[in-house]
Amino acid sequence: MGREIYSTLKPLFHPRSVAIVGASRDPKKWGFHLLLNVVKGGYAGRIYPVNPREKEILGFQAYPTVAQIPQAVDLVVLVVPPSDILRVLSECGRNGALIGVVITAGFGEISREGKKLEGEMVRLARSLGIRLVGPNCQGIVSTNPSRLYAHMPPQFPEPGPLGVVSQSGNLATSIIELANSMYLGFSRIISSGNEADLQTIDFLEYLAEDPQTEVILSYLEGIKDGERFIRAVKKVSSQKPLLMMKAGQTEAGVKAAFSHTGALTGSDDLFEGLCQQMGIIRPETLEEMVDIAAALLTQPLPKGRRVGILTLGGGWGVLAADYCAKAGLTLPQLSPGMVKTLDKVLPPWWNRINPIDMVAGYRKGDLIQSLEVFLSSRQFDGVLMLGLGWRATRGGFLQVSALTPEDKMEAVGHDWIEEEQKIFAEVQELGRRYAKPILFASDMVHLVPGYAESIRRRRVAAYPSLHRAVRAYLGLVERHEILKRMQETVGSRVPWK
Amino acid sequence: MGREIYSTLKPLFHPRSVAIVGASRDPKKWGFHLLLNVVKGGYAGRIYPVNPREKEILGFQAYPTVAQIPQAVDLVVLVVPPSDILRVLSECGRNGALIGVVITAGFGEISREGKKLEGEMVRLARSLGIRLVGPNCQGIVSTNPSRLYAHMPPQFPEPGPLGVVSQSGNLATSIIELANSMYLGFSRIISSGNEADLQTIDFLEYLAEDPQTEVILSYLEGIKDGERFIRAVKKVSSQKPLLMMKAGQTEAGVKAAFSHTGALTGSDDLFEGLCQQMGIIRPETLEEMVDIAAALLTQPLPKGRRVGILTLGGGWGVLAADYCAKAGLTLPQLSPGMVKTLDKVLPPWWNRINPIDMVAGYRKGDLIQSLEVFLSSRQFDGVLMLGLGWRATRGGFLQVSALTPEDKMEAVGHDWIEEEQKIFAEVQELGRRYAKPILFASDMVHLVPGYAESIRRRRVAAYPSLHRAVRAYLGLVERHEILKRMQETVGSRVPWK
Numbered sequence: 005m006g007r008e009i010y011s012t013l014k015p016l017f018h019p020r021s022v023a024i025v026g027a028s029r030d031p032k033k034w035g036f037h038l039l040l041n042v043v044k045g046g047y048a049g050r051i052y053p054v055n056p057r058e059k060e061i062l063g064f065q066a067y068p069t070v071a072q073i074p075q076a077v078d079l080v081v082l083v084v085p086p087s088d089i090l091r092v093l094s095e096c097g098r099n100g101a102l103i104g105v106v107i108t109a110g111f112g113e114i115s116r117e118g119k120k121l122e123g124e125m126v127r128l129a130r131s132l133g134i135r136l137v138g139p140n141c142q143g144i145v146s147t148n149p150s151r152l153y154a155h156m157p158p159q160f161p162e163p164g165p166l167g168v169v170s171q172s173g174n175l176a177t178s179i180i181e182l183a184n185s186m187y188l189g190f191s192r193i194i195s196s197g198n199e200a201d202l203q204t205i206d207f208l209e210y211l212a213e214d215p216q217t218e219v220i221l222s223y224l225e226g227i228k229d230g231e232r233f234i235r236a237v238k239k240v241s242s243q244k245p246l247l248m249m250k251a252g253q254t255e256a257g258v259k260a261a262f263s264h265t266g267a268l269t270g271s272d273d274l275f276e277g278l279c280q281q282m283g284i285i286r287p288e289t290l291e292e293m294v295d296i297a298a299a300l301l302t303q304p305l306p307k308g309r310r311v312g313i314l315t316l317g318g319g320w321g322v323l324a325a326d327y328c329a330k331a332g333l334t335l336p337q338l339s340p341g342m343v344k345t346l347d348k349v350l351p352p353w354w355n356r357i358n359p360i361d362m363v364a365g366y367r368k369g370d371l372i373q374s375l376e377v378f379l380s381s382r383q384f385d386g387v388l389m390l391g392l393g394w395r396a397t398r399g400g401f402l403q404v405s406a407l408t409p410e411d412k413m414e415a416v417g418h419d420w421i422e423e424e425q426k427i428f429a430e431v432q433e434l435g436r437r438y439a440k441p442i443l444f445a446s447d448m449v450h451l452v453p454g455y456a457e458s459i460r461r462r463r464v465a466a467y468p469s470l471h472r473a474v475r476a477y478l479g480l481v482e483r484h485e486i487l488k489r490m491q492e493t494v495g496s497r498v499p500w501k
Numbered sequence: 502m503g504r505e506i507y508s509t510l511k512p513l514f515h516p517r518s519v520a521i522v523g524a525s526r527d528p529k530k531w532g533f534h535l536l537l538n539v540v541k542g543g544y545a546g547r548i549y550p551v552n553p554r555e556k557e558i559l560g561f562q563a564y565p566t567v568a569q570i571p572q573a574v575d576l577v578v579l580v581v582p583p584s585d586i587l588r589v590l591s592e593c594g595r596n597g598a599l600i601g602v603v604i605t606a607g608f609g610e611i612s613r614e615g616k617k618l619e620g621e622m623v624r625l626a627r628s629l630g631i632r633l634v635g636p637n638c639q640g641i642v643s644t645n646p647s648r649l650y651a652h653m654p655p656q657f658p659e660p661g662p663l664g665v666v667s668q669s670g671n672l673a674t675s676i677i678e679l680a681n682s683m684y685l686g687f688s689r690i691i692s693s694g695n696e697a698d699l700q701t702i703d704f705l706e707y708l709a710e711d712p713q714t715e716v717i718l719s720y721l722e723g724i725k726d727g728e729r730f731i732r733a734v735k736k737v738s739s740q741k742p743l744l745m746m747k748a749g750q751t752e753a754g755v756k757a758a759f760s761h762t763g764a765l766t767g768s769d770d771l772f773e774g775l776c777q778q779m780g781i782i783r784p785e786t787l788e789e790m791v792d793i794a795a796a797l798l799t800q801p802l803p804k805g806r807r808v809g810i811l812t813l814g815g816g817w818g819v820l821a822a823d824y825c826a827k828a829g830l831t832l833p834q835l836s837p838g839m840v841k842t843l844d845k846v847l848p849p850w851w852n853r854i855n856p857i858d859m860v861a862g863y864r865k866g867d868l869i870q871s872l873e874v875f876l877s878s879r880q881f882d883g884v885l886m887l888g889l890g891w892r893a894t895r896g897g898f899l900q901v902s903a904l905t906p907e908d909k910m911e912a913v914g915h916d917w918i919e920e921e922q923k924i925f926a927e928v929q930e931l932g933r934r935y936a937k938p939i940l941f942a943s944d945m946v947h948l949v950p951g952y953a954e955s956i957r958r959r960r961v962a963a964y965p966s967l968h969r970a971v972r973a974y975l976g977l978v979e980r981h982e983i984l985k986r987m988q989e990t991v992g993s994r995v996p997w998k
Contacts, residue, residue: 251820261819319668322748323672356760411526471786
């Protein structure tokens with residue numbers, strides 16, 4: 005199944021040519037924006053605007069119909085009124101086009117007539133050998149091998165390991181913004197809309213096989229073929245981490261979803277139960293989804309729920325301890341051996357519990373040795389590190405505040421920034437050596453020099469607040485538990501590390 | 502009680518002079534940073550560094566002891582080792598100083614001896630007529646009438662309406678960062694530490710009377726005098742909105758809090774019950790706390806839980822509907838009259854439910870008229886508006902992408918930005934006219950021209966994600982319900998609008 009859909013969808017994600025039907029010279033039309041985004045995004049294949057009233061649009065020769073394009077087109081993006089859709093599809097058939105993305109809305113989501121037309125459109129497409137994405141969708145992004153941004157919003161996210169399937173275009177748009185703030189890029193983004201032909205599950209199967217995709221995010225409004233869905237999703241989640249949000253957790257959401265994509269969302273309790281069975285991680289918010297993805301992409305999985313907390317301020321430790329406990333993570337106490345080791349490292353008044361409070365005056369040696377006490381212990385599966393970045397922040401402030409040369413503020417500021425940068429690098433090194441996850445939470449960690457680069461090289465997961473880091477850590481635990489359950493029930497080797 | 506503490510704490514927040522005992526020339530010492538922050542923050546009163554080994558620090562004449570400062574000092578900040586604290590306090594007494602902030606750690610939070618010393622310190626201070634903040638605290642900020650930043654971190658938040666009392670200095674620091682990202686400023690920030698003398702409740706009473714403070718935020722680890730606390734907090738929350746987080750919701754948090762400030766946090770269930778009785782809004786996270794404050798500072802209170810949602814994208818509406826329902830907000834359906842009115846305004850395919858989906862192609866007239874249908878209806882207490890900012894974003898992209906002059910991209914881009922700016926202004930105007938809250942959630946609303954200015958003028962509350970806006974809305978509802986309960990039980994007029 006997976007392999008078959010992989011070849012079916014190849015012209016969608018690796019097209020050699022793209023036609024935009026309904027392309028326009030008028031910046032007020034979506035047909036203009038689709039073309040503009042494909043052009044501005046740097047798509048390297050052939051681009052064919054289709055519009056019977058224009059000779060040329062944005063510097064590209066325009067064609068009156070798809071049928072008149074001299075080559076067969078891999079991918080056709082349709083931005084035409086619903087009343088034109090059947091005629092245009094027939095022309096695509098004459099051209100030999102392989103796959104279509106129907107941006108156009110006004111089908112099954114608005115009326116019975118629309119639903120009927122949607123059905124006719126799919127039947128016609130099938131008879132012509134054309135598969136369809138949409139209708140009522142925002143388009144698709146595929147960053148590799150070509151940079152194709154065939155979607156409505158002016159967003160051009162970097163290539164990267166996230167694959168997204170969303171029945172809602174604007175939620176895909178929000179996911180892009182969130183991932184961008186975490187320095188994460190995308191392989192493919194599919195806005196699947198009404199899913200008249202191709203469904204979420206088809207795209208999930210593709211992404212599971214896609215070598216460019218490492219973690220899969222999905223927003224779902226409705227499932228059409230429950231049995232196939234469950235079977236296929238189980239396989240997908242055995243191959244790659246799958247994070248899914250489903251609309252219609254409440255009656256209000258169910259109604260809204262039906263009016264949005266015509267989806268019948270089904271019982272939420274049922275879905276919740278299926279998530280465990282299918283190996284799905286189910287975040288509450290888009291932010292959580294992206295946060296967990298960031299952890300999965302950068303950190304090894306913890307072998308259990310036992311967390312050590314190392315904090316550079318007492319209050320952060322207290323709140324994080326509360327969040328961990330509420331999330332079902334455990335904070336084991338320090339063994340007598342660990343206390344003994346740390347007594348040699350830390351000042352006499354250190355607090356001797358987990359969270360270890362480094363107080364405000366942390367030194368590099370103390371911090372690294374304390375971290376290693378957690379990492380080397382069999383009682384701890386991973387570490388949360390709170391407050392890194394404030395020394396670099398203070399160092400930067402010293403540098404810009406230097407009042408008189410004899411105060412040595414410039415030099416001390418420089419030393420502090422350098423010291424924190426070294427801590428940051430050593431923490432990453434230690435995490436790799438012990439193969440345990442280390443998640444940062446801090447208002448200021450982004451000010452540590454090397455931060456952005458470390459994230460891009462997938463060495464760090466850092467969050468601007470405690471609760472986000474704790475929830476991301478829980479996501480790592482959930483993924484570990486999913487794989488463990490799979491190994492126990494299937495007894496087979498699991499490809500994910 | 503309130504008035505008395507107001508005059509007691511006046512020298513803390515309105516000091517005419519500040520001494521920093523333990524001030525240092527060494528940028529590696531906290532005594533250096535405290536002085537630097539007071540100086541750099543622009544404090545307008547007299548500044549006296551105290552250090553027996555220096556003649557001058559950062560350009561200010563240094564004194565060997567507080568006793569030798571020629572004038573009586575209002576506020577003394579102590580950054581000296583615990584072993585020196587009693588001697589220094591005696592010198593403060595000889596000077597006639599009124600109030601002290603003890604930054605120094607190493608008291609009740611680390612040992613029985615420390616606890617004993619803490620007690621001696623308080624007894625001595627009382628005998629000298631000196632009140633104390635701390636020990637083991639981060640200091641205080643008071644922005645008005647003077648800009649006094651007598652705290653450890655290099656943070657200089659703008660003056661504004663938020664008052665903060667936090668037993669944790671680093672959580673105060675996180676609150677400052679969060680509020681800054683929402684363009685909110687502060688009146689007073691108190692890091693209260695071990696609270697050996699002055700307690701959270703004293704500061705809360707001050708803030709309740711303080712004309713510069715409109716909303717009070719607090720992080721608490723332990724309560725010493727429960728009966729007084731309950732009585733006083735009830736009064737505070739009748740005067741101003743009070744948002745409070747308490748540590749030790751779990752056993753892990755309880756242990757961490759004890760090692761942090763020596764606080765016994767008490768039963769969380771008990772506290773949860775008291776919150777309702779005391780009129781406290783209790784957020785789960787610091788982010789929620791600041792988000793709710795932003796809503797309280799900018800929006801009228803809703804009269805009930807009935808929310809209308811106006812969305813510029815279907816998926817946003819679906820998720821927001823789910824979040825509202827889960828938060829206990831209700832989404833009434835549109836009355837036949839409302840549908841009839843909207844039928845004249847919106848395109849034929851509009852979805853005819855709440856959330857109203859404006860689809861991607863919203864026009865200014867449609868949006869404003871739809872909003873007014875919600876605001877003018879007695880069935881709705883307030884509105885969530887989702888997705889504003891994307892038209893300005895697309896307009897900006899058109900402007901920078903102009904390929905050929907005849908495409909009119911520049912002109913259309915300009916029009917769109919201007920149109921969205923007008924929508925933004927009209928929404929604010931309508932909210933005021935109908936005295937109902939309107940909260941924005943959008944990835945991109947900050948790109949609407951005039952956004953920052955509107956927030957600073959307290960006309961807008963906007964959130965970068967759906968769940969944050971919904972939670973903030975719930976905070977408004979909670980405040981309304983607190984005031985309603987108070988009016989019912991006390992039968993008195995409530996000063997808050």
